[in-house]
Amino acid sequence: DAEITQSPRHKITETGRQVTLACHQTWNHNNMFWYRQDLGHGLRLIHYSYGVQDTNKGEVSDGYSVSRSNTEDLPLTLESAASSQTSVYFCASSEGPNQPQHFGDGTRLSIL
Amino acid sequence: EDKVVQSPLSLVVHEGDTVTLNCSYEVTNFRSLLWYKQEKKAPTFLFMLTSSGIEKKSGRLSSILDKKELFSILNITATQTGDSAIYLCAVENSGYALNFGKGTSLLVTP
Numbered sequence: 001d002a003e004i005t006q007s008p009r010h011k012i013t014e015t016g017r018q019v020t021l022a023c024h025q026t027w028n029h030n031n032m033f034w035y036r037q038d039l040g041h042g043l044r045l046i047h048y049s050y051g052v053q054d055t056n057k058g059e060v061s062d063g064y065s066v067s068r069s070n071t072e073d074l075p076l077t078l079e080s081a082a083s084s085q086t087s088v089y090f091c092a093s094s095e096g097p098n099q100p101q102h103f104g105d106g107t108r109l110s111i112l
Numbered sequence: 113e114d115k116v117v118q119s120p121l122s123l124v125v126h127e128g129d130t131v132t133l134n135c136s137y138e139v140t141n142f143r144s145l146l147w148y149k150q151e152k153k154a155p156t157f158l159f160m161l162t163s164s165g166i167e168k169k170s171g172r173l174s175s176i177l178d179k180k181e182l183f184s185i186l187n188i189t190a191t192q193t194g195d196s197a198i199y200l201c202a203v204e205n206s207g208y209a210l211n212f213g214k215g216t217s218l219l220v221t222p
Binding site for chain 2: 031033035040041042043044045048050056058090092094096097098100101102103104105106
C-alpha cells in the first residue's frame, strides 16, 4: 500500500544544532506540506511544495527550510534549532485540487 | 487574515449520546473544508466538503457545509468510546494549503 512515512519518530537535540526531519511518500503526489502542532495553536503550516524544485513559505516558516529534489521526499531542516521549535511535526501530501491531504505519523522533536 | 474557529474546545459525553461539533471560518479564495480525526498519531481524513447543503455521511458520522453563513458541523450519533479523539476542522484555500482550527477534544465515557 502507498504511504507517507516520517523519520525519526522522536528526536532530542540541543539548541544551535542543525536538524533534518525526513518525509517520504509513495503515492507519487505532487503536493507536499509540513506542519507543526503545538498546544493552544493547532496545526500550522511551515512550508509546502507543488512539485520538484518548487518550495513555498507557510505561516511559520522562520528558522526552517525545505528542498524538493524528487517527487517522493520533502525534508525539513532547522538551520539552528531553538527551544521554541520544540513541537510535533507532521508531513502531509495530496494529489491535487479537491483531494484530501494525508498525514504521516509525526516526529516529536525536543530541543534542550 | 484567514481564520478557522472550532467550538466547543472540549466536550465530555456518555456513550450513546449524539454530539455536534462546530466550525466557522473566514478564508479568502475558499476551495474546500475538511474534517479530520486525531487520536494518538496522524490526523486521519473524515470528510471533504465543497458545496453548500450537501450532507456527507459515513456510518454514524455526518457533516454539512453552509457557504453562505461560513460554517460547517460534524455530527456523531450513538457515540462510542472509540470516538474519543480530537476532531480537526481545516479550510483549504486556492493554494491547497490547509488552515486548521484548534480542534475539539471529545471524550466519550462508558
